[in-house]
Amino acid sequence: MQYIVMDLEWNTAYAKRYNSFFNEVIEIGAAKLDGSFRLVDTISILVKPQISKKLRGRTKDLTHITNEDVSGGKVFEQAISEFSDWVGDGDNIFLTWGDGDIRVLSKNNEYFTGSSQLVFMKNYADAQKYIQSFIESKDRQQVGLAAACEQLGINPEDFSHHRALDDSLMTVECIKKVFDENKLKKYVHHCDADFNKRLAFKPFYIRDINNPAVKLRGTKCYCDVCGSQAVQNKKWRLVNQSFRSEFFCPKCKRNFRFSVRYKQYFDYVDIKKTYTEIKPKENKPVKKENIKDKKTAVSD
Numbered sequence: 644m645q646y647i648v649m650d651l652e653w654n655t656a657y658a659k660r661y662n663s664f665f666n667e668v669i670e671i672g673a674a675k676l677d678g679s680f681r682l683v684d685t686i687s688i689l690v691k692p693q694i695s696k697k698l699r700g701r702t703k704d705l706t707h708i709t710n711e712d713v714s715g716g717k718v719f720e721q722a723i724s725e726f727s728d729w730v731g732d733g734d735n736i737f738l739t740w741g742d743g744d745i746r747v748l749s750k751n752n753e754y755f756t757g758s759s760q761l762v763f764m765k766n767y768a769d770a771q772k773y774i775q776s777f778i779e780s781k782d783r784q785q786v787g788l789a790a791a792c793e794q795l796g797i798n799p800e801d802f803s804h805h806r807a808l809d810d811s812l813m814t815v816e817c818i819k820k821v822f823d824e825n826k827l828k829k830y831v832h833h834c835d836a837d838f839n840k841r842l843a844f845k846p847f848y849i850r851d852i853n854n855p856a857v858k859l860r861g862t863k864c865y866c867d868v869c870g871s872q873a874v875q876n877k878k879w880r881l882v883n884q885s886f887r888s889e890f891f892c893p894k895c896k897r898n899f900r901f902s903v904r905y906k907q908y909f910d911y912v913d914i915k916k917t918y919t920e921i922k923p924k925e926n927k928p929v930k931k932e933n934i935k936d937k938k939t940a941v942s943d
């Protein structure tokens with residue numbers, strides 16, 4: 644069994660084929676480790692973009708990769724074949740910081756080779772989820788790689804940021820600090836057909852009030868201050884990603900806005916409820932100022 648810790652850099656390009664923006668891989672970096680998590684080998688491959696030949700300013704700023712660098716790179720088909728050879732046929736566990744890189748690699752593979760399946764990846768674990776189980780984070784927020792390094796006593800400045808191999812090695816150092824084969828097992832997924840389906844699934848906000856997951860009609864809303872049942876006084880309407888309505892709490896004698904946001908994931912719907920205070924006469928101070936200004940103008 645070996646571990647492959649991987650990181651990618653990509654450039655956002657407009658893909659005519661999909662009629663949408665697409666994250667085109669421009670660099671693959673990875674470290675190979677043995678069963679005891681000792682470094683065996685590393686790889687770094689620059690990928691020559693084919694969808695958009697010019698890198699966006701943001702990509703260049705973030706990665707310090709130049710158009711010249713990537714123009715000397717290998718096209719994706721070659722790069723992924725070289726990478727696959729380097730990974731080898733044996734059993735492995737891939738680790739990436741968050742599952743974004745795996746999704747992007749799978750999408751690129753689909754775009755350029757016709758298959759979204761990464762056959763060289765046998766098992767996968769999200770390093771971010773694993774490491775997060777060892778460190779403290781506010782409000783269960785996702786921790787960034789540099790922040791995780793600092794919490795684990797690694798100096799992120801020792802690595803050049805946002806280059807694929809360095810980010811991989813930074814992830815390796817983080818995992819090393821908390822490496823425990825048995826604990827890690829809980830985070831490992833076998834890369835079967837179901838895993839690939841999950842990977843291909845793109846979470847989205849439910850905006851259709853008739854979607855069965857949306858159960859707003861007849862929904863009871865309780866005041867976030869006193870817990871009493873509030874009375875709805877406006878119809879539900881869609882505002883950005885949320886359904887919004889206004890309620891009145893008879894006990895507190897206050898109006899408040901209640902928003903419900905539904906996000907569809909592969910096998911569950913995430914529901915987020917938000918209460919917002921409606922401040923009465925909130926534009927009065929502005930009016931007062933206007934009057935003052937006028938008065939000053941008159942007296943002048």
Ligand SMILES: [Zn+2]
Pocket residue numbers: 866867868869870871892893894895896
């Ligand atoms: Zn109340």
